Amino acid sequence: MSVRITRLLVLAALVGAGLGATAAAKTTHHHKKAAAAPKGPTLVWRGDVTSARGVVTDAATAWEKTGHGHLEVQSFNTASGLDAVSGGLADLAGAARDSDGGPAESQLVFTPVAWDALVIITHPDNPVGNLSLKQVHDIYYGKITNWNQVGGPDAPINVYAVASPGDGVEYSLRKLLFGRGNQPVAAPRLYVNTAKLEEAVTLDPHALGVSTLAGVSGNRKLKPLSLDGVPPTVANIADGSYPLYTPVYLVTNPSSPKAADARAFVDFMQTEEGKAVLRKHAILPYADAAALAGMSDARRAKVLAEVGARPLPSSGVPLAAPGATYAERAAVSPGSQRTVEARQVLGDRQADSKAQAVLADAQQKARAAGVQGAADPAAAPHAPRTYTVVKGDTLGSIAKKNSVEVAQLREWNHLKGDTIRLGQVLQVSAN
Structure with missing residues (x-):
């Protein structure tokens, strides 16, 4: 073998060794990057393109940087997202509207995070x-x-x-x-x-x-x-x-195995880091204009008046009149889930009223008999109202029916999360 050929072979060996070292370094670097990947769970978000562009895509990146986990964004439209969350195929959805009141959506929790x-x-x-x-x-x-x-x-x-x-x-x-x-x-x-x-x-x-x-x-x-x-x-x-x-909502399913992780992402969107993502996309964080929620009814009435449209009947009579609510729904659809729910509310209110009447009557008789220390019925503490969970209920829907906050329901019933079960009796008032 000539000296020239020998030198070429040695040079080739050295180059090969260098390339191998480079590849090894890249492999090592890849493993280091893999090791640094978020350790949290992978959540699937699906919903309308608007929410994906304005809320979720950049928020997913910020979420992962905090080490919470990975968020897979599947943007298509609102209906597909809500169906996926309801059916357990996604953990979160995004929507530029609230619940339509149907049975599939009534089990979901709509949390407003922004105004668009x-x-x-x-x-x-x-x-x-x-x-x-x-x-x-x-x-x-x-x-x-x-x-x-x-x-x-x-x-x-x-x-x-x-x-x-x-x-x-x-x-x-x-x-x-x-x-x-x-x-x-x-x-x-x-x-x-x-x-x-x-x-x-x-x-x-x-x-x-x-x-x-x-x-x-x-x-x-x-x-x-x-x-x-x-x-x-x-x-x-x-x-x-x-x-x-319009509010922009993140939607979760309290029955999902990843409900707590999904809720954590919703909470993240209300932090300063999450708000910064919203502002970047010309979206107003919900808390920055919370007063808009109180203006909603007046705004709707004004718009309808300006366009010459008559306001349609509301979706239900206020719960202050549960008898009217039940009568209205029973007349339209006596066997529907909403009718059952209205009947439950009516029954709870009637039972509460009966208990208060019995207590007042007993105290009045005690005073008439001269029993010392008989308390004034007006000053007597009322028994807390209760509600029995029916099919399709969520903690959010129960809170809305009874004009209370979800946080209050958790406190009164010692709940750590949003999970409830069919037939469970919940306290829905402080007293």
Whole structure:
């Protein structure tokens, strides 16, 4: 073998050794990174694209950096997310609407974490920059069909919407404009979610649709419209001057094996670190404008008055009149779950009233007989009210029925979490 060939072989051996060392170093580095991975559980989040973009994607990264675990984000639409959480296929969902009151959603807990705006969008080339609430209502209702009816060009208004009737953005908009979220609208162009809807609007100068401020913020291919002269901005959401604001919810299932971990993520979104993620996406943290919740009824009434729509009957008579609630529901659907729940509330209230009447009668007789130390019925402590858990109940739904907080139910019943069982008797008042 020549000296030249020998030197080449030695050089090749040295290079190979160097490459092997590099590969070994990379392997070692990979193992170190793997060892540093979050040790917490993997949670699955599924929901609408709006929540994914505005709340969850960056929040998942921040969550993992804190060492809690991994969050797998599966964005599609609201209905798929709620179905997945209800059926145990996901641990969390995101929605731009609250519960529809149906049996599947009544077992879920909707926690508001942010405020966003429902934004009417069109193509940037469209000269129209402002609509009134009445005009938006009439466009979706099919009364206004041409842009020239609202100060624009002589061209048809191509209304785009999301196909799913339970989509958070569409449902919330229709509930505000028509009084009910399932109102049919004149929108023949349907898409699977708001992301696909937005893509379609960018291609059509005559398009109109609805998205959210988080969804369209910074997108120059879309033009958000002002409503009655008020543009959709975070500041205008915060003071309530922009009328179409909506809570953004994270949704959990208290019956899930990972309910505690899912709740921990919800709580994380209300920390300063979680709020920073929201603000980054032009979303207002819920606690930053908590007063908006108290303005909700007045806002809805004002919107309905402006668009000329009559308020529809409420979903139920206030629980201060449980007899009326039961009578109303029994007349409509005597065998439904809601009727059973109303009957349970009525029975609990009647039993409580009877117990108080018996106590008052006994004390009155004692005073009449001259028994010393007989207490005044008005000053006597009342027995705490109770509620028996029925199928479909959650701690959140029971709290809502009895006008109390979930935290109070936990305290009064010594509950460590949100798990309850069928037939369980819960205390639903302090006394």
